[in-house]
Amino acid sequence: MTLEARVEGDGVSEAIPEPAHSMIEVVELSPGLRAELLDLEAWGEILTTYGRTMGVAVALTDAQGRLLGEPHNVQPVWRLIHDATLGSWSGCPFCITSHLPCTAVKEALRSGGVVMAHDQAGLTHVAVPLRLSKQHLGAIIAGQVFDRYPEPLPLRRVAKEFHVAPQQLWDLARKQRPVGSDRLRASGDLLRALGHAFLQQRYGTILETRLAETNGRFRLLVEGVRDHALFTMDPVGRVTSWNRGAEHLLGYAEAEIVGQSFSCIFTPEDIQNRLPESQLHHAMQAGQAEDEGWRVSANRNQFWAAVNITALLGDAGEIRGFAIIMQDVTERRRIAALLEETRLERGRLQEEFLSHVSHELRTPLTAIYFFVTNLFDGVLGDLTPQQHETLGLAIDNVKQLKDMVSDLLDITRVETHKLTVEPHYASPVKLIAEALSTCGTNAVLKHINLRSDIASSLPFIWADPARVRQILINLIDNGIKFTPEGGTVTVASRPFPENHGFLCLSVSDTGYGIRQEDREIVFDRLTQLKSGAETSRGGLGLGLFISKELVSRHGGRIWVESRVGHGSTFYFTLPVFSLAKLCAPVLTTANLEPGCVTLIAVDVVAVAGADQTELLPEMRKVLERCIHPAQDVLLPAMSDSEPVNSFFIVACTDSNGFSVIASRISKELKDFDRTSRLRPAISSTTLLVAPGQSRKEQIDEVTARIERLIQAHLLNKERLK
Amino acid sequence: MSGKKILIIDDDPHLLMGLTPRLVASSYNVVTATDAISAVSVARKEVPDLIILDLGLPGGDGFLVLERIRNLAGLAATPVIVLSARNPVDNRKRSLDAGAVNFFQKPPDIHEFLSAIRQALGETIALSTFLKT
Numbered sequence: 001m002t003l004e005a006r007v008e009g010d011g012v013s014e015a016i017p018e019p020a021h022s023m024i025e026v027v028e029l030s031p032g033l034r035a036e037l038l039d040l041e042a043w044g045e046i047l048t049t050y051g052r053t054m055g056v057a058v059a060l061t062d063a064q065g066r067l068l069g070e071p072h073n074v075q076p077v078w079r080l081i082h083d084a085t086l087g088s089w090s091g092c093p094f095c096i097t098s099h100l101p102c103t104a105v106k107e108a109l110r111s112g113g114v115v116m117a118h119d120q121a122g123l124t125h126v127a128v129p130l131r132l133s134k135q136h137l138g139a140i141i142a143g144q145v146f147d148r149y150p151e152p153l154p155l156r157r158v159a160k161e162f163h164v165a166p167q168q169l170w171d172l173a174r175k176q177r178p179v180g181s182d183r184l185r186a187s188g189d190l191l192r193a194l195g196h197a198f199l200q201q202r203y204g205t206i207l208e209t210r211l212a213e214t215n216g217r218f219r220l221l222v223e224g225v226r227d228h229a230l231f232t233m234d235p236v237g238r239v240t241s242w243n244r245g246a247e248h249l250l251g252y253a254e255a256e257i258v259g260q261s262f263s264c265i266f267t268p269e270d271i272q273n274r275l276p277e278s279q280l281h282h283a284m285q286a287g288q289a290e291d292e293g294w295r296v297s298a299n300r301n302q303f304w305a306a307v308n309i310t311a312l313l314g315d316a317g318e319i320r321g322f323a324i325i326m327q328d329v330t331e332r333r334r335i336a337a338l339l340e341e342t343r344l345e346r347g348r349l350q351e352e353f354l355s356h357v358s359h360e361l362r363t364p365l366t367a368i369y370f371f372v373t374n375l376f377d378g379v380l381g382d383l384t385p386q387q388h389e390t391l392g393l394a395i396d397n398v399k400q401l402k403d404m405v406s407d408l409l410d411i412t413r414v415e416t417h418k419l420t421v422e423p424h425y426a427s428p429v430k431l432i433a434e435a436l437s438t439c440g441t442n443a444v445l446k447h448i449n450l451r452s453d454i455a456s457s458l459p460f461i462w463a464d465p466a467r468v469r470q471i472l473i474n475l476i477d478n479g480i481k482f483t484p485e486g487g488t489v490t491v492a493s494r495p496f497p498e499n500h501g502f503l504c505l506s507v508s509d510t511g512y513g514i515r516q517e518d519r520e521i522v523f524d525r526l527t528q529l530k531s532g533a534e535t536s537r538g539g540l541g542l543g544l545f546i547s548k549e550l551v552s553r554h555g556g557r558i559w560v561e562s563r564v565g566h567g568s569t570f571y572f573t574l575p576v577f578s579l580a581k582l583c584a585p586v587l588t589t590a591n592l593e594p595g596c597v598t599l600i601a602v603d604v605v606a607v608a609g610a611d612q613t614e615l616l617p618e619m620r621k622v623l624e625r626c627i628h629p630a631q632d633v634l635l636p637a638m639s640d641s642e643p644v645n646s647f648f649i650v651a652c653t654d655s656n657g658f659s660v661i662a663s664r665i666s667k668e669l670k671d672f673d674r675t676s677r678l679r680p681a682i683s684s685t686t687l688l689v690a691p692g693q694s695r696k697e698q699i700d701e702v703t704a705r706i707e708r709l710i711q712a713h714l715l716n717k718e719r720l721k
Numbered sequence: 722m723s724g725k726k727i728l729i730i731d732d733d734p735h736l737l738m739g740l741t742p743r744l745v746a747s748s749y750n751v752v753t754a755t756d757a758i759s760a761v762s763v764a765r766k767e768v769p770d771l772i773i774l775d776l777g778l779p780g781g782d783g784f785l786v787l788e789r790i791r792n793l794a795g796l797a798a799t800p801v802i803v804l805s806a807r808n809p810v811d812n813r814k815r816s817l818d819a820g821a822v823n824f825f826q827k828p829p830d831i832h833e834f835l836s837a838i839r840q841a842l843g844e845t846i847a848l849s850t851f852l853k854t
Contacts, residue, residue, distance in 0.1 A: 367735035
């Protein structure tokens, strides 16, 4: 006995396109949303009405074909069988068959069309898919009807299988009005359209409800925030919403300020300076703007506000308005100012104290120094070698004391931001040589080899020579101090590969090394490491701290690499002298417009052996007066070996402009130079700026040519001597 | 060799005791003053070739002494070297602007100091000084 449900895919239904989607975009449906979409109560009325009108049973199923709720308008034959099974029914709710599952619902969902199914009793139903944007929700099934007049034979088999009276079944079957397949299919299509429309509408309703709830919650949240003003504005800065926090902070009620410009919360000066407009403009450009400043409440109280403005953009990126968060930080600001003032005051007192201490220490130190040097140099008579050596040590100790006193003052200057560096055009080779010579005696005394390892042709640096010497001497002395007898301290210098604008100098020793955890703190104030070396004479522990400050004032950085037991290397970087950087302020687009730059050289020629060196700084001041600071640059001394008696001016002008500058220089120098018998020799070269290049290329080329001209000029002068 | 006269104005007697023999050993004649008031009269009376001046003096600031000396007929061009414990950052420029030829912070390197004295007296032409500015 083979009893099976026949399932036919329905070509006609497939041909009908799925109803067009409404404008609502369907997101991934959550289980909650699915349940809400298939809410039985909502569907109840439409299904009942449909079933009655069409004379069929109708029910809702999930995507697996399981019945949701009860079928509507149940047909007599089906009810009899169903009651006979005493509720143990499983499988398709509309098929009277217990052997094969009815796949109509799955088919319908897969294909998107209406699928018709027949069971062994001759009952027919259609499965109508419920899909939302391709996502399977469930189905409507409709039927439990014969599609033609019932046949006795299959009914008798069914009666036997389900243990019902054959006559009763037959009577009921004959009373049920058959619904033809065509009609059933057509009503399935109608149901499909109805179902889809209802689903769309229901989806829209659900979203609206949810949005309203979210808005309500958000509004409650915004309202609930009391210590921040939160408000929104339209694109021209008129207030569109205003929370309780804003009412509290700014004193305006929502009703009175909505529609008004937010500029009323600014000070009159800020309004005059068009700050409200510029803030909105900035927020519009950057998407967001932050500000701190005075704001004014309705009762004219001023408070210091921290403000964040966010531009609200529409889908097309158009500006819809602004959202503003504002907080009163007057108190925070007052405390911060108080703390800073206290800190500075403490720094001032400390500096005053240390300056006084330093001054008082220097006076007896000077007397001791003079006494001891007098003895040492034999001013007061001859000494035995042993006395001489002892006094040498005494002098070293006095010098050490003197350095400590200087460090004390440097350290306070660090804290009161007064430690200054005055960069010059300087030769690193020369500075290293000077530092090595200063530390030489100390190294010899301790039997330490002092070496230098310097790359050929190092660039000049732009640094304060005295400070660079101070850093080098400090690092070398440290190296000597922490290296056992017979060890080596090496000063090296190389271009810095990570940044070509910097030169890297290093001081390595073969000493005790620094442990990993100490490398972090070695540059901190008052740090002295116990590393097996004698530490009793370690000084104040300020040297590396001051060195670090000095390096960072130059724009460089300092760090240490070390292996315990093998030694340490301190590295620091200093900016390379760059003519381009010096000239950058005047080599502007406007200044380069005429297409030429003139290099002016002023060589000072001394007449009859006059001592010019004393006067050169004065001459520099005179030359400063002769140039136009917005268009011309007086370069720093471009040679650090000879007495600097050549000055160079880079002027953004042509040869006519040069004559003006030259005559001004001659006149000013003549006034200055009545007695010194110095004569300036002024020469110039005008460079044409190549057109059609980018400004950067032009500047690079011009400065490179100027540099070559200067070197040639200096070389030529050297030869003439 | 020199016989030139140097006036040291400093209120610390130990400094005078330390510096005087050194200058004498270099064949300078040394006269001293220990306060601002006597400094000017000693200077007028002795007419030194060079003055070494401390800034913190009893009876008046060293700058005041410098100004007075600059206004004395025979001393207007006498070189003055300031030797002070004060901070060079502010005081070097102020001293030079007031007419001193050099500024040394205490304690100075004795050899540099002596070389500066020789230079100020026109005894050598020391080019190295300028290199440091």
